Amino acid sequence: MKMRKTLSTSLIAAGLLGGVAADALAQSAEQFIGLPSYRVGAYAAGGSGIYGGWIDYMALINERDGGVGGVKLTWEECETEYNNARGVECYERLKKKGATGNSVFQPLSTGITYSVLDKVAQDKIPMVTIGYGRTDAADGRVFPWVFPMITTYWSQATTMVKYIGSKEGGLDKLKGKKIAYLYHDSAYGKEGIAVLEKQAQKHGFTFVPLAVAHPGNEQQSQWLKIRQEKPDWVILWGWGVMNPTALKAAAKTGFSREKMIGVWWSGAEEDTIPAGDASKGFTTAGFNVAGANYPVIKAIQDVVYKKNKGNMEDKSRVGSVYYNRGVVHGIITVEAIRTAQAKFGKKPLSGEEMRWGFEHLNIDAKRLKELGAEGFMPDLKITCEDHEGSGKVKYQQWDGKQWKVVSDWIDADREMVRPMIEESAAKYAKEKNITPRDCSKEG
Amino acid sequence: MGFFFEVLIGGLLSGVMYSFVALGFxxxxxxxxxxxxxxxxxVFAAALTFVGFQELGVPFWLALLLAFAVMVVLGILTERIVLRPLVNQPPITLFMATIGLTYVIEGLAQGVWGANVRGLELGIQDEPIQWLLEATDIGVSKFDLFGAGVAALLVTLLALFFQYTRIGRALRAVADDHQAALSIGIPLQNIWRIVWAVAGFVALVAGLIWGARNGVQFALTFTALKALPVLILGGFTSIPGAIVGGLIIGSTEKLAEVYLGGYVGGGIDSWFPYVMALAFLLIRPEGLFGEKHIDRV
Known part of the structure; x- marks a missing residue:
């Protein structure tokens, strides 16, 4: 009797141990990615689209490929409501999750980016800020843990001038023209001013900045000023409700939307649909395009949504600007894991290993085609010095129902932007007593 | 001079938009x-409910009725669950309860109808009246004029309701003195339910007007920020005060932004109305049309 009891106890213990070991093994073959998302509150529409697309891409990789190099991707969302304090709380909550802790932090908020800037360096977790955050963090020597990838606000501003120039018949035709800059009165909105002032000096146009107070749901005064100033073009650097309000106010003032160029945070369906017919002809910058006809989006629909495993409640949003932007986040994260695995082995990676992956990321035209993302996002090459990558931007125009691509990838004025980045980063390094890395010594 | 009048007229019409929200308060x-x-x-929940019903294929007028019904139910529930248990509590307690209510309503509305941004079409174009523009070079929006018309109608209806109906008289009695109204048999809870339902209707109208202009999205909740200086200026207890306050705030903020904004970097129309309202408080603390508070010592 006693022997039977001992045997059964041993079996239970073995079973428990086996279960724990299996659990540990399963966890050891998983790469954890913490997602500080926002699905409620003022910016829920953007958050739900971007994080939805990102999750769907990771689900595609798990379902179709069995993960990255056999390592399954796991994730957990933490609701920030686009609030800095909550963002920091999410950062702390997520950083120790998974086998190796959170391997990358992407908050989709400039405010949260600033709040955890020092923390990511201390905790050795790379922070990826695609299309937002600090522009000067593109200098990887001063900001080794921050990656404002693909293109920065400054690069974008210079492509806007190039695009306007192309519409005027050449950059030399900008001389004597007037460009108004209608911006969200915040650090984000002011980001474009310095570089556009330099562009105005370089190309000889008059630059007229006009601030719109948050949230931007009333802009009559600014548009009356525009009516008085009579600019040739208006650059809209808005966010949230400011965008449809600007489009409606432009229609009310009689300013042609064909002469309005938006920042990439003004160029989603959520910005144009509420403004109805007033949006027709409005053009915006983007580091990704809209549309569901790209092979990568079709693969998500075929593999993920056909199994009812899609993240989007409203399936009609698959292929929208925000959704596709989320897929870009997914592609970059997965490709960084793949790059890092080539050096460190097919295992869950730590934050430091992931940083190496990001710093050696090279998504060229050939790779984009393999990923089914040709034309969907620009090619990208990250180095120790340059955490931005290509700086390329494409333009899309709203035809009343959907976005239509109206340009090829436009290169930024790197000759102007890069020295500005290095100057600003050097100033930051001096303030914070940071010795910039010597990239020639990095592996 | 034409430009000055354009700014002034635009400001006055914007002020009417602020008055819509102030009326509910x-x-x-x-x-x-x-x-x-x-x-x-x-305001946000009402507009979202309206477009939510429209998306389900419900025709305009029925969607309007259903959205109003939802706001009435919300008003009744608020009285039953939030206000009734707090009767005789200090005003600050009730105020705190409404802060909690804000988050419940926002979460509930987004939970039921989703967080997507929607367009709302009322069939009135937000564009200048062409003949006026050509004749005077002053742009006055058709939509703004429509909004002003709706505001005038709403205020007239509310005035008639308060002045000539039994419920209206009871409402005024409750507003004057809760205890006295109760002592002569006016059912306080019924009155509160009706008031919350009427405020729900005003919120629905405000939501439709603001939603048609900027889209139905979470930012509609921010319209309350525009109403606060209007209330301070017009008085918290006066319906005409809400309208006059709106007109003053709307016009001065626009004139300030256009003529003074350039000297201080622009974007002053968010805080200028508050500065004005605060300055006004120093001269007339009860607002333009508010009831003067006199305590017997």
Missing amino acids: VLIYKASGVFNFAQGAM
């Missing part, structure tokens, strides 16, 4: 002494 404050922090959330 006034109604509830007048009848219950509660500063309803949730008014902005009610």
